[in-house]
Amino acid sequence: MDxxxxxxxxxxxxxxxxxxxxxxVERIFGPFFDASFGSIYPALNALTREGFVSxxxxxxxxxxxxKVYSLTENGRFKLVADxxxxxxxxxxxxxxxxxxxxxxxxxxxxxxxLIDDRLAIYRRELGEIExxxxxxxxxxxxxxxxxxxxxxxAAIAYLENNRHLVEGQSLLAEPARAAVAP
Amino acid sequence: MDxxxxxxxxxxxxxxxxxxxxxxVERIFGPFFDASFGSIYPALNALTREGFVSxxxxxxxxxxxxKVYSLTENGRFKLVADxxxxxxxxxxxxxxxxxxxxxxxxxxxxxxxLIDDRLAIYRRELGEIExxxxxxxxxxxxxxxxxxxxxxxAAIAYLENNRHLVEGQSLLAEPARAAVAP
DNA sequence: TTATCCATGTAAGAAGTTACATGATTGA
DNA sequence: TCAATCATGTAACTTCTTACATGGATAA
Numbered sequence: 001m002d003x004x005x006x007x008x009x010x011x012x013x014x015x016x017x018x019x020x021x022x023x024x025v026e027r028i029f030g031p032f033f034d035a036s037f038g039s040i041y042p043a044l045n046a047l048t049r050e051g052f053v054s055x056x057x058x059x060x061x062x063x064x065x066x067k068v069y070s071l072t073e074n075g076r077f078k079l080v081a082d083x084x085x086x087x088x089x090x091x092x093x094x095x096x097x098x099x100x101x102x103x104x105x106x107x108x109x110x111x112x113x114l115i116d117d118r119l120a121i122y123r124r125e126l127g128e129i130e131x132x133x134x135x136x137x138x139x140x141x142x143x144x145x146x147x148x149x150x151x152x153x154a155a156i157a158y159l160e161n162n163r164h165l166v167e168g169q170s171l172l173a174e175p176a177r178a179a180v181a182p
Numbered sequence: 183m184d185x186x187x188x189x190x191x192x193x194x195x196x197x198x199x200x201x202x203x204x205x206x207v208e209r210i211f212g213p214f215f216d217a218s219f220g221s222i223y224p225a226l227n228a229l230t231r232e233g234f235v236s237x238x239x240x241x242x243x244x245x246x247x248x249k250v251y252s253l254t255e256n257g258r259f260k261l262v263a264d265x266x267x268x269x270x271x272x273x274x275x276x277x278x279x280x281x282x283x284x285x286x287x288x289x290x291x292x293x294x295x296l297i298d299d300r301l302a303i304y305r306r307e308l309g310e311i312e313x314x315x316x317x318x319x320x321x322x323x324x325x326x327x328x329x330x331x332x333x334x335x336a337a338i339a340y341l342e343n344n345r346h347l348v349e350g351q352s353l354l355a356e357p358a359r360a361a362v363a364p
Numbered sequence: 365t366t367a368t369c370c371a372t373g374t375a376a377g378a379a380g381t382t383a384c385a386t387g388a389t390t391g392a
Numbered sequence: 393t394c395a396a397t398c399a400t401g402t403a404a405c406t407t408c409t410t411a412c413a414t415g416g417a418t419a420a
Contacts (some may be wrong), residue, residue: 001277002407009284019371028283032276039408041373063416064371080287088278088296090303094214095183096270097329101322102191102212105262114270119270140283143347147279147340154336158329165325184379201399221380223401245388246400372412381406387417390397 003039004047008079011053015070018044027132028141030148031125042131044069052078103166104108115163119156126152183268185221186229190253190261193235197252200226209314210323213307214332226251234260284349297345301338308334 010021018040025035044067047053052075057065071079096118102109129145129152137145192203200222207217226249229235234257239247253261278300285293311327311334319327 001280005314006280009280012284012287017371018373019369031272032274032279034273034275036409037372038374038410045373060371061416064373064414065295066371067303079284083281083284083288084292086231086277087279087298088281089212090276090300091273092214092272094272095268096213097214097326098183098188098191099265099268099270100325102194102261102265103322103325106265110266116216118272120268138286139347140285143285143344144279146344146347150253150336150340151333154332155329158218158332158335162325162328165321165328178294199399200401201397218381220382220402227401242399243388244384245398246397348409365395365420367418367420370416371414373413376409376411378409379407381404383404384402386400390395392393392395 001044001082001088004043004088005079005082006033006110007040007043007047007069008052008075008082011069012076012079014118015068017066019066021069028144030128032144032148044063047075049123051075067084100166108168111162111167114160115167119159122152122156122159183264183270184225185217186225187261187264187268188215188217188230189222189225189251190234190257190264193251193253194258194261198251199248199250201248203251210326212310214330229257232251233257282348290350294345294349297341297349301341304334304338304341308338 006025007021010016010024013024016024016039021036021044022035027031040176044055047121048055048069052072054072055069056069057067060066096114099106099114100111124147126149129148133142133145188207189220192198192206192285196208198206200219202218203226204219204222207215214244226235226237230251234254234256235251237249237251239249242248269280278296281288281296282293311330315327
């Protein structure tokens with residue numbers, strides 16, 4: 001599963017430009033998948049060369065031509081083949097959790113700050129998911145949004161209820177043991 | 183946050199070989215972070231060159247020397263500096279969710295299979311987390327394991343309760359609309 | 365007036381994976 | 393006998409990110 005497949009997938013909903021594809025990916029997947037312009041544009045060019053998408057340039061004044069891509073028949077076959085072949089794995093790579101493992105080495109204030117920041121991010125994502133919930137969304141879109149909601153809610157609740165496990169464990173600031181048993 | 187920092191972090195718990203570092207990362211983080219030998223060994227060599235770790239080779243019979251690395255004072259400083267500097271972001275990249283967005287294009291059986299597989303993976307991870315829960319685990323380790331548990335439980339419950347949103351939506355096999363309103 | 369949106373593209377580089385090489389030991 | 397464990401390492405490759413180039417329009 002790479003950016004090329006993602007582009008084919010978004011184009012299966014209808015023609016779009018590279019710019020619009022990026023926006024759609026952001027809206028639908030939010031933090032579950034992302035793709036930069038630096039990967040989308042080359043991907044679309046390659047797909048065009050290989051005949052999986054076709055491109056018509058729309059002239060615009062004072063702006064680069066807008067290139068609108070459409071899935072070709074071959075492209076549709078390739079999309080299905082890619083989706084069938086994919087191992088569909090998840091990779092959740094959390095620098096936050098790595099940092100938490102070494103919380104003892106950091107000042108307590110830094111640990112608290114990291115947790116607060118993470119909570120703020122999760123809450124913001126949650127808010128965006130709830131806001132973006134449009135009535136015309138497909139079942140598949142609702143499925144994905146709902147998954148995000150469920151996972152974020154769980155993560156937020158966990159952080160709120162268990163942050164004490166890593167807060168106030170610092171070996172730097174104060175003698176933690178003395179504070180625990182006064 | 184990269185493999186180099188991860189190696190320094192694990193070494194802050196005590197000396198270890200590259201092989202042992204990989205095992206520890208697998209045990210502690212499971213699916214939240216991983217590092218292959220192909221990234222760990224070069225990282226350790228670079229860290230040795232730069233003086234952040236020291237290395238003593240233990241001769242072994244019929245096997246490559248076991249190289250045991252220890253954090254130097256400089257390495258400990260660098261670890262803290264890296265942890266302070268990190269943005270500690272999460273990136274959850276789910277090929278599974280991408281595939282689900284395009285569930286309509288796939289045979290219903292394939293969609294069900296993907297969901298079953300994902301549930302099996304989540305359940306297995308959950309089981310491993312619960313099994314690995316050792317009495318001597320640090321609060322930080324318990325914090326991380328608990329986070330995984332909470333998130334996996336939420337994901338499993340969500341998939342079980344909402345899979346109908348993407349199952350039986352196939353445009354391939356049968357006319358879904360007719361089946362919905364008989 | 366400053367930031368954001370629109371709009372595409374390239375080049376350099378970071379970071380990591382996979383596959384290979386080597387090979388005895390141990391448990392199922 | 394087959395797979396896993398232990399043990400390190402290199403090289404080729406994939407994939408993506410970041411930074412840059414260009415620049416008007418529009419909203420705060």
